[in-house]
Amino acid sequence: xxxxxxxxxxxxxxxxxxxxxxxxxxxxxxxxxxxxxxxxxxxxxxxxxxxxxxxxxxxxxxxxxxxxxxxxxxxxxxxxxxxxxxxxxxxxxxxxxxxxxxxxxxxxxxxxxxxxxxxxxxxxxxxxxxxxxxxxxxxxxxxxxxxxxxxxxxxxxxxxxxxxxxxxxxxxxxxxxxxxxxxxxxxxxxxxxxxxxxxxxxxxxxxxxxxxxxxxxxxxxxxxxxxxxxxxxxxxxxxxxxxxxxxxxxxxxxxxxxxxxxxxxxxxxxxxxxxxxxxxxxxxxxxxxxxxxxxxxxxxxxxxxxxxxxxxxxxxxxxxxxxxxxxxxxxxxxxxxxxxxxxxxxxxxxxxxxxxxxxxxxxxxxxxxxxxxxxxxxxxxxxxxxxxxxxxxxxxxxxxxxxxxxxxxxxxxxxxxxxxxxxxx
Numbered sequence: 001x002x003x004x005x006x007x008x009x010x011x012x013x014x015x016x017x018x019x020x021x022x023x024x025x026x027x028x029x030x031x032x033x034x035x036x037x038x039x040x041x042x043x044x045x046x047x048x049x050x051x052x053x054x055x056x057x058x059x060x061x062x063x064x065x066x067x068x069x070x071x072x073x074x075x076x077x078x079x080x081x082x083x084x085x086x087x088x089x090x091x092x093x094x095x096x097x098x099x100x101x102x103x104x105x106x107x108x109x110x111x112x113x114x115x116x117x118x119x120x121x122x123x124x125x126x127x128x129x130x131x132x133x134x135x136x137x138x139x140x141x142x143x144x145x146x147x148x149x150x151x152x153x154x155x156x157x158x159x160x161x162x163x164x165x166x167x168x169x170x171x172x173x174x175x176x177x178x179x180x181x182x183x184x185x186x187x188x189x190x191x192x193x194x195x196x197x198x199x200x201x202x203x204x205x206x207x208x209x210x211x212x213x214x215x216x217x218x219x220x221x222x223x224x225x226x227x228x229x230x231x232x233x234x235x236x237x238x239x240x241x242x243x244x245x246x247x248x249x250x251x252x253x254x255x256x257x258x259x260x261x262x263x264x265x266x267x268x269x270x271x272x273x274x275x276x277x278x279x280x281x282x283x284x285x286x287x288x289x290x291x292x293x294x295x296x297x298x299x300x301x302x303x304x305x306x307x308x309x310x311x312x313x314x315x316x317x318x319x320x321x322x323x324x325x326x327x328x329x330x331x332x333x334x335x336x337x338x339x340x341x342x343x344x345x346x347x348x349x350x351x352x353x354x355x356x357x358x359x360x361x362x363x364x365x366x367x368x369x370x371x372x373x374x375x376x377x378x379x380x381x382x383x384x385x386x387x388x389x390x391x392x393x394x395x396x397x398x399x400x401x402x403x404x405x406x407x408x409x410x411x412x413x414x415x416x417x418x419x420x421x422x423x424x425x
Contacts (some may be wrong), residue, residue, distance in 0.1 A: 004400050005097055005208045007230050012119035012136055012203040014076035014252055016053045019123050019134060019227060020234055022050060025058055028237060035271075041080040041279040042120045048271070053121060053132055054252035055262035057272050062241045064280050067414050069273065071247040071376070072407060073264060073366040074229040075254035078222040079106030079389045081167065081202040083118060088177050089168065096178060098173045100141065100202060101163065104255030107390040109319030110201070115140040116169060119202040122196065135190040135198070140205050142169040150422065162232025167368065169202060204391055218318055223393040225254070226382050228296035231400050243292070245276060247412040252315045254297070254366055264369040273374060291376040292415040292424070294340065294407070295331060295367025298395075299323035299354050299382030309401070314355040318396030321350030322406055325380040329356075331367035336379035339422050340406075349406045352384065377417065 011017035011060045022032070030046040033039055041047065041061055043156060048058035054076055082098040089097040102108075102160035139142040144167055149155055161167060172181060178192065184200070185192040208220035229250055236248040249272075260266055277284040301318045302310045311314075326332050344351050356362045367378045383403060385395040416423045 004227065004230050005210070005218070005220070008222060008226055011106050011122075011222065011226060012117075013136055013201055014078075014120065014131075015121045015199070016136065016397065017076045017311065018054055018056045018250065019228065020052060021056055021058075021229075022048065024233075024237070030058060032302065034093050036171075039275055039279050040187045041123050041276065046088045051268055052252065052260075052262040054330045055268060056248075056250045058236065058248040058269065059272070059276065060246055060293060060419070061276070062243060062245065065280070066245050066280070066282065067243040068245070068292075068414060069276075069290065069376070070244045070245050070284070070411055070415065071249060071269075071293040072232040072240070072410070073269070073295045073370055074232050075225045075248045075251045075264070075366060076229060077104070077255050078224060078226070078389070079104030079110070079255050081106075081169070083120075083198065085197070088171075090175070090177060094173045094175060094331050096174050096179060098171050100167065100169060102147070102167070105142070105389055107387070108163075108167060110387075110390045110392055111167065112144045112146045115204050115205040116142040116144070117205055118142070118200045119203045119318070120198060122184055122188045122200070122425060123197040124188060125194045130196060134203075135184060135188050137183065137187055140310060142171055143201065144169045147162065153259075157288045157317050184202060188412075195330065198232045206392065210397060212352055214399065217394055218397050219392055219394045221391055221393070223383075223385055223395050224298040224388050225296070227385075227400060228298060228381075228396060231403030232294070234408050235409075236411050238404070239410045239411030240410055241314040243414040244337070247272065249370075251366060252297075254369075258366070258369045267373060269370055270373045284347075288374065288376055291365065292336075292339065293370065293376050293378040294372070295365050295378055295380045296403070297365050297380065297382050298385050298388060299325055300388060301384035301386055301396075303386060308361070311355045311357045314353050316352040318355050318384050318394075319398045320352050320384060320396070321353045321399065321402050323354045323382050323384050325354045325382060326404075327355050327362060328364060329362040330366070330380040332379040335422055336377050338371065339415070339424050340379050340381070340410075341425055343355070343409055344406050346407045347405055349402045377422075378417070
């Protein structure tokens with residue numbers, strides 16, 4: 001199993017991340033299922049299914065009369081700029097620019113004045129069908145240039161970006177349209193006229209780096225939430241069988257509200273649970289009642305220059321362990337916190353706690369979105385990080401292995417709940 005840095009560097013888009021995980025599952029002997037066909041499942045079987053090329057679920061069947069489901073949820077998408085269909089903008093002068101709009105709640109300023117390229121997928125017309133092909137232009141292709149301070153004296157005074165002007169990437173110089181489409185056709189091996197659509201995003205050319213006085217920090221694109229996606233996946237792969245079905249869920253579109261068929265507010269996970277229970281002859285209600293979900297989406301570490309944004313008594317630090325997130329926007333309650341904290345203590349994994357400062361509101365998570373479709377005991381966790389939603393985020397190098405250790409133990413366990421008594425064995 002390769003490490004987090006390799007996974008991040010090989011996953012410039014959600015489609016690449018899912019393809020990389022699917023490749024690992026193939027190598028581990030998992031059978032890929034098709035949602036449009038009848039599933040034949042068996043005890044001892046290992047399976048996975050992909051929806052839309054950007055969302056993936058994997059599971060194992062330990063025995064026909066399994067107790068319940070041990071689940072994790074993370075997401076494959078991260079804030080970026082989305083390429084529009086008619087992407088090329090000619091001029092002013094002989095510049096060629098690309099028409100892009102923001103995806104998710106991204107920090108804008110870090111995207112400027114650095115080498116960029118595009119990654120995602122291209123939909124290609126082939127003989128009698130439409131084929132999805134991964135796309136990544138492996139060279140310094142684009143840049144979003146700042147305006148010189150001489151022309152924008154307010155640049156350092158809280159400048160407000162005009163998204164239709166200030167964040168348009170520069171591609172090159174020329175007088176004819178069609179060069180970008182031709183480049184993408186060359187990248188995926190087709191003719192320009194065979195491209196029927198794409199899902200392409202700006203991405204960094206800079207690779208992940210480890211830095212700091214003692215090499216204690218890791219910075220990369222997409223740590224929120226590929227760090228949790230990777231850690232939960234490794235825990236899923238490395239876990240031992242238990243009396244429960246381990247389910248690894250990686251959703252798309254969390255950054256824009258999850259209201260898609262491949263998002264947590266769709267039916268992907270509920271469909272999966274229904275089909276497993278039906279195929280194995282297991283009654284769904286009792287199985288779900290004896291199930292547990294870990295919603296894993298990164299958390300805010302105390303900022304070194306702005307510690308005032310953190311709550312007075314809940315101050316997560318990088319390299320300090322897994323963060324359990326509490327508050328009205330999270331699914332965690334005392335019971336789910338106690339179950340997971342006890343598990344972490346058992347395997348020697350440190351935990352921290354996060355509450356928003358009382359006058360700052362947090363956002364929703366995969367946990368409370370999934371919970372609306374599948375009512376199981378759930379908690380929200382994350383890895384402590386800085387600069388969330390920047391194009392280059394920072395985390396601690398030790399925390400990922402603690403997540404792997406905790407999730408390996410989690411997926412090796414069985415959860416039961418009866419009359420106010422909670423048990424994880």
